[in-house]
Amino acid sequence: MAPPESGPLDQRLARFIPQELIEDGIRSRGHAFLLMRFILVAAVLTIVFAPYFILYLKLPYTGPMTLLYGMSLVLTPVILQRTRSVRIAANWTLSCSLAVLLVQCWTLGGVSSLSYPWLSCIPMSAMLLRGVRGGAVWTLVAVTGVVVVGVADAMGLLPAGPTLSAVARGATTITVASLTVGLSGLAWLAESRAEALLQDLQRQKLVFQERSVRDWLTGLANRSLLTECLIQGWERARRHGPRGAVFFIDLNDFKLINDQHGHAAGDQVLREVALRLQDTVRSSDLVGRIGGDEFALIIEGVESQNDVAVLAEKISHAIEEPIAGGGVTMHVGASIGVAFFPDRECHFGDRTTLPRIPAGASTVRGEVDHESVRRLLEKADAAMYTAKRKALRYWIHEHVADETLRGTIARVSEPPPAA
Known part of the structure; x- marks a missing residue:
């Protein structure tokens, strides 16, 4: 059962979330529902764009990669139910998403591939799903992946994609890396503010709890x-x-x-x-x-x-x-x-x-x-x-x-x- 403040969407998503996570603190419950929304959005995008990539563009390896990614999304609620851990389930989802994007970049032309700009979404998603600390780790991983793909493409180690000049390739790498850092920074600011507000609410809750069992004049037990x-x-x-x-x-x-x-x-x-x-x-x-x-x-x-x-x-x-x-x-x-x-x-x-x-x-x-x-x-x-x-x-x-x-x-x- 979803919390009473949830909307119709969360009422449906709550079926895939362990009850103890729903009844847990605001932060754990919020991350669990964010994870389920992320899976839903990723599944919709995969279903919508897969025919375009496979049938129209006829990109190699896209069919198997789409199938594997879809299976990873299906497994995420199962992992969440078995482990009762949002952290483990979120790491699984982010790992699969990053792996799919890196493989597609590696096989479809490096910085000129359509998957390369999407790497910038990983840190922002990680900040929302894992919080500030986990998001910082994933930001470092994503930026490293962006730079590695860019360097490998510049050295000619990746299959040729659409023809780009050396200047354009370098500019693309720098742009995507900057976009990755910028989006992660915005997500970090939002998540930090949310955590600060939650900590303040928690402190106020403790104060109210203390006042509810303490005499206001003497501070003794009531x-x-x-x-x-x-x-x-x-x-x-x-x-x-x-x-x-x-x-x-x-x-x-x-x-x-x-x-x-x-x-x-x-x-x-x-x-x-x-x-x-x-x-x-x-x-x-x-x-x-x-x-x-x-x-x-x-x-x-x-x-x-x-x-x-x-x-x-x-x-x-x-x-x-x-x-x-x-x-x-x-x-x-x-x-x-x-x-x-x-x-x-x-x-x-x-x-x-x-x-x-x-x-x-x-x-x-x-x-x-x-x-x-x-x-x-x-x-x-x-x-x-x-x-x-x-x-x-x-x-x-x-x-x-x-x-x-x-x-x-x-x-x-x-x-x-x-x-």
Whole structure:
């Protein structure tokens, strides 16, 4: 199936292009369709001009050469399907085209043959089919072929064609060589501009992708990225262990800062807290902002509950450090709720009300879904509100993992009150 922006011609040509190339990036897809258009144009020109060369001009070797060239064009879609490579298929087509033109020049009179000027089309075609780098190589090959044919003709090594003076032969060689370089230069300019535009589009795409998963104010992961990373971390912990923990952090007295010092000061506090969180955790841990003054952490490789308690204390102390800005010193605290994963109470895929996964079906990611993550975040959120209600720094929600106790209310571990 051709891309939706394609016209009727591309819809037909898409039948000869592997699906993965159609779904590939803009550059690979574009080269694939250009190659098919090139084959179509070459086939039409061959069919139209072959009778003129064979029947009217009665040029020797034209019939076999036309047949061989037609076969090479037919083989190009086959090569494209087998190799899944536009580069290989384009090189095959360009090689056959150049070989046919050089053989005809060699056998039909050198620079005076009708095929000689057509050599100038090879570099331009190569630039379009192979890009700047591949086109530069083919330009060098084509110019070399033009010069070799011209020199061989001047030395009398080729069969005699229409009578031309030495000056005319030299002028023809120089003209065709210049035309070859000129056309390749124009194609190079067009292709370079196209590649520059595509690179710019790619950079913009990466920027938009980054913005779609990053919080605009702090640069931290947003809720969408946190959810996806939590799904992946849950799967890793479920399969390989050890377990992980999700921290839900809510700032205390943040509204007071906004009311007293303004939203600019509040934004500065959020950015500073984000930096402190990143400095406190490991580089492999993920820090995100869920919204407002709420943050979340995903910690993998948790060996014990004590590790989580120690980290929660470090985070609390880091956040409680004074924040200077705008000529004032601001103070905030944090209430932290922690929940562990994997958590069978939250694992939506384990519920008996859901249909069983068929035997042999892929479970790389399907058993842990967004609903499971939502329930886990609700547990961490509930633990955070418990800490806030009890005026504690943190509250750890620990699920009982014993199968005999499954379905009971999860026990909650309460740390000692903050000093």
